Amino acid sequence: MTSRHVTWIFIALLALAWGFLPPFTVTLLNYIGLYSMVAVGLVLLTGVGGMTSFGQAAFVGLGAYATAWVSGNPQVGEALAAIPPGLLPWLGLLLGLAVTALVAWALGAVTLRLSGHYLPLGTIAWGLSLYYIFGNLQVLGGHTGLAGLPSLGLFGLDMTSPRVLGVFIWALLLVMIWALHNLLDSREGRAIRSLKTGRVMAESMGVDTARQRIKLFVLAALLAAVSGWLYAHLQRFVNPTPFNLNIGIEYLFMAVVGGSGYLWGAVLGATLITLLKAELQDWLPKLLGTSGNFEIVVFGLLMLLVLQRAADGLWPLIAGATRRFIQPAQRGGKQAAAAPLAQRALPALGTVVLDASDVTKRFAGLVANNAVNLDVKAGEVHALIGPNGAGKSTFFNMISGVDDPTTGTVSLMGQPMAGKPSRAFARLGLGRTFQHVRLLGQRSVLENVALGAHLRGQRGWVAAMLRTDRAEEAALLAEARRQIERCGLLDYIDTPAASLPLGQQRIVEIARALAGQPSLLLLDEPAAGLRHLEKQSLAKLLSQLRAEGLAILVVEHDMEFVMNLADRVTVLEFGTVIASGTPAAVQADPRVLAAYLGVTCEQAPAGT
Numbered sequence: 001m002t003s004r005h006v007t008w009i010f011i012a013l014l015a016l017a018w019g020f021l022p023p024f025t026v027t028l029l030n031y032i033g034l035y036s037m038v039a040v041g042l043v044l045l046t047g048v049g050g051m052t053s054f055g056q057a058a059f060v061g062l063g064a065y066a067t068a069w070v071s072g073n074p075q076v077g078e079a080l081a082a083i084p085p086g087l088l089p090w091l092g093l094l095l096g097l098a099v100t101a102l103v104a105w106a107l108g109a110v111t112l113r114l115s116g117h118y119l120p121l122g123t124i125a126w127g128l129s130l131y132y133i134f135g136n137l138q139v140l141g142g143h144t145g146l147a148g149l150p151s152l153g154l155f156g157l158d159m160t161s162p163r164v165l166g167v168f169i170w171a172l173l174l175v176m177i178w179a180l181h182n183l184l185d186s187r188e189g190r191a192i193r194s195l196k197t198g199r200v201m202a203e204s205m206g207v208d209t210a211r212q213r214i215k216l217f218v219l220a221a222l223l224a225a226v227s228g229w230l231y232a233h234l235q236r237f238v239n240p241t242p243f244n245l246n247i248g249i250e251y252l253f254m255a256v257v258g259g260s261g262y263l264w265g266a267v268l269g270a271t272l273i274t275l276l277k278a279e280l281q282d283w284l285p286k287l288l289g290t291s292g293n294f295e296i297v298v299f300g301l302l303m304l305l306v307l308q309r310a311a312d313g314l315w316p317l318i319a320g321a322t323r324r325f326i327q328p329a330q331r332g333g334k335q336a337a338a339a340p341l342a343q344r345a346l347p348a349l350g351t352v353v354l355d356a357s358d359v360t361k362r363f364a365g366l367v368a369n370n371a372v373n374l375d376v377k378a379g380e381v382h383a384l385i386g387p388n389g390a391g392k393s394t395f396f397n398m399i400s401g402v403d404d405p406t407t408g409t410v411s412l413m414g415q416p417m418a419g420k421p422s423r424a425f426a427r428l429g430l431g432r433t434f435q436h437v438r439l440l441g442q443r444s445v446l447e448n449v450a451l452g453a454h455l456r457g458q459r460g461w462v463a464a465m466l467r468t469d470r471a472e473e474a475a476l477l478a479e480a481r482r483q484i485e486r487c488g489l490l491d492y493i494d495t496p497a498a499s500l501p502l503g504q505q506r507i508v509e510i511a512r513a514l515a516g517q518p519s520l521l522l523l524d525e526p527a528a529g530l531r532h533l534e535k536q537s538l539a540k541l542l543s544q545l546r547a548e549g550l551a552i553l554v555v556e557h558d559m560e561f562v563m564n565l566a567d568r569v570t571v572l573e574f575g576t577v578i579a580s581g582t583p584a585a586v587q588a589d590p591r592v593l594a595a596y597l598g599v600t601c602e603q604a605p606a607g608t
């Protein structure tokens with residue numbers, strides 16, 4: 001049995017039981033459905049995207065108040081008298097979504113620039129502000145709120161009964177989970193997954209991470225707003241209390257307790273917290289002999305326990321315990337025919353692909369690169385060597401858009417690159433690996449390599465959610481598979497990247513760079529951690545790529561590897577180029593022998 005079967009069984013059981021459940025259970029399930037919508041957005045935002053928000057309750061409030069204003073405010077009602085009353089809640093939904101998108105975009109533009117714990121603090125600030133705005137605007141009924149909201153109707157179906165509205169709530173929630181699942185299982189999903197830990201890497205693959213972050217933030221806010229809209233029409237009354245910071249924290253509890261990286265974890269968390277809250281509100285006053293919000297204390301303790309014992313939440317624990325009976329669903333069904341991928345024409349052999357001229361980088365008083373000149377041509381391997389701290393990685397950052405030179409120019413494919421981000425370098429055909437491997441450790445080798453082909457696809461979020469991107473996705477995965485095979489890693493295609501030895505992880509990075517069909521390949525210590533035979537196959541692969549016309553710049557400490565492979569070698573010491581030329585010429589250069597190999601001219605063996 002696969003997890004997909006379990007999902008269908010769950011849906012079937014819920015549908016069959018729905019008509020027979022006692023009213024109180026239906027009400028509880030309705031609230032669980034509404035909370036799950038918010039928590040599922042938080043899973044995406046916090047668990048997958050790495051942006052912690054305490055302020056989602058405010059977006060629920062925006063959705064609720066927008067519809068309450070349209071259909072619960074008498075003056076507005078008079079102004080909209082021409083519109084059939086049954087349409088007003090739907091107008092409220094449109095208004096709520098529009099206002100939420102605008103507010104979230106504006107808040108995200110400011111808040112998402114904050115890093116570390118300043119971001120959650122920022123979300124607390126605007127969560128509080130919106131809450132007080134709801135309470136203080138007379139047009140929204142102040143702290144008393146707005147009452148007399150109509151119930152929802154859809155194509156003549158009256159949804160006044162919670163049992164009927166509940167069907168709509170759960171159907172909508174399931175559609176949301178389906179769409180978000182599709183989104184995560186796509187080209188854009190791979191980009192989203194890289195936001196939490198791999199933003200520098202993702203930018204080098206061509207992903208606009210700032211844009212992805214803000215889109216994710218708006219999407220999570222929209223999901224919360226839909227929940228608020230439904231909440232308003234379920235309650236038929238809106239006041240500020242359900243949108244305060246406490247509730248924002250509760251939503252975060254739900255996502256974290258359930259499993260903040262898992263969409264179904266949100267439903268599990270919402271269920272557990274809602275049931276627990278209902279029980280605690282019943283029992284605690286009896287136990288303590290006084291009423292109050294004591295459940296929040298219990299939630300706090302529960303949160304500590306979960307973070308201690310199951311930092312990834314309860315969903316992965318359950319999935320792990322049932323793995324013997326329930327396997328994860330395979331990407332199944334009919335495979336779409338692969339669409340052709342955009343092909344890049346490689347520059348003619350001998351063309352200067354990268355030209356760094358007088359590149360200097362200063363860190364306060366330290367000159368890490370001092371007027372470095374270096375070019376790389378199509379069809380050659382150029383090695384950059386030098387002792388530790390010579391400035392090689394700094395130079396790599398300058399020529400890949402991670403950092404800007406203090407002075408000097410870098411041009412790629414003949415274009416000046418001053419001030420351009422690394423995704424612009426990727427767009428022009430630069431593929432790179434990192435000195436400290438940057439992979440999505442929990443994702444498969446296939447997914448990691450497919451991220452390298454990000455710029456070769458175009459389909460966006462909506463296409464991914466609706467699964468109309470399948471032909472392009474099939475082509476991207478086929479390309480990733482081809483590069484994995486070429487790099488000799490086919491046996492590990494479905495293995496999580498983090499479980500490979502470090503040397504092989506470096507090869508995964510090379511496959512990922514190749515999936516972008518680069519004209520220039522920057523390899524930072526590709527042979528580190530490889531065994532002798534693996535180094536030989538790497539050298540063979542790089543020679544083959546050179547023969548195909550790629551320009552390759554490699555930083556490497558293994559001299560045997562470098563000298564056997566490179567056409568030209570540039571040697572850096574203390575940020576300055578001390579020699580450049582063929583491997584033989586560089587090996588014979590007295591400055592290199594003295595400074596880099598640690599021998600003086602007299603000690604050097606004859607013929608070197």
Ligand SMILES: Nc1ncnc2c1ncn2[C@@H]1O[C@H](COP(=O)(O)OP(=O)(O)OP(=O)(O)O)[C@@H](O)[C@H]1O
Pocket residue numbers: 363366368386387388389390391392393394395435
């Ligand atoms: N962000 C930074 N701020 C200040 N100093 C830096 C920064 N990055 C690098 N440096 C300094 O610049 C010098 C060059 O460092 P870099 O990492 O480029 O050398 P490297 O040749 O790549 O060394 P290794 O082979 O050990 O990786 C070092 O002295 C380093 O401490």
